[in-house]
Amino acid sequence: MDITLGLIALGGGVAIGGYFIGDGLKNFKNPSASSNHTEELEDWGQPKLIKQKDVHHHLGISKEDAHSLIKDYPTIPHLTINDQIYYPTKKLKKWANTLSEEQ
Template sequence: MDVFLGIGIALAGYFIGEGLKQRNQTKGNEQNDIFLIKERDIYFYIGLFLGITTTEAKQLAGDMADLPYIEINGKKYVQKHMLKDWTFTLVEKHQGE
């Protein structure tokens, strides 16, 4: 009987320890926020964030002069989380008008 109690306590300790290890790992959607978006796909993602079409996203975004981007080999890329923040800031500006 004492053997089963000891095994049960050992297993409980193991599972609690494994649960605590996984608690500090990043979630899948947090890793996707580092994702780089190509310049040609920006309007698609703006539409995706806001639930609008790509055409409506182009009208909303305008020239995107103040959008922070990364340039690699002459091509512009935007980090997903920065585009999301910029998009919601843009929407707030349009709502204030």
């Protein structure tokens, strides 16, 4: 019984490993291409919308700097839901990157 369970686990591991190796070989000649799996893993656990009080965490700046940034740049991507302002995480980071490239 123990050997059967071990063989099943080994077979499952080989199958999963084969899947990931095969997926990696899809872009073997194009190493700069990103996999959908990589993008999904990077976003895993990240909220889609963040509150104003959490903007500084996602941009890696102080609370005071985040407050000044929001005040000085009204074009910052945001949504208002029930009088509460939310910031889409991906759009906020993309916006901050373009802002830093301009300066």
